[in-house]
Amino acid sequence: MTIFPFTEASPIQFQAPLPKTSDVVIVGGGIIGVTAALFLARRNIPVTLLEKGRIAAEQSSRNWGWIRQQGRDADELPIVIEAQRLWRQLAEECGEDIGLTQTAVTYLA
Secondary structure (H helix, E strand, O other): OEEOOEEOOEOOOOOOOOOOOOOEEEEOOOHHHHHHHHHHHHOOOOEEEEOOOOOOOOHHHOOOOOOOOOOOOHHHHHHHHHHHHHHHHHHHHHOOOOOOOOOOOOOOO
16 A cells, blocks of 8 residues: 555664754644644744654545535635635645545434
8 A cells, every 4th residue: 555655564663863853743643743843844833743653644544525615604714715625725736636525424314
């Protein structure tokens, strides 16, 4: 099974010593931790990301990851719209299939 951008058979492992200093240390390499580190690094903020196992191999690899628009409070809609935009942008930047699928949901009674 391929997990972007590495495979289960060849996980990325960082062997160098940890940096002596960092402006931000993030504990947890799930989707939130990795995304926070990405956005900080884009702003040239020194960030260190720590993960006890493999990146995105715990809950981030097991949840459904929905960006649900239906049934939201009106105040939440701008956040959902921005989340969808960011996911599409990330998928385009990666140039890989990150599993993003935009679709609808129907509930039957």
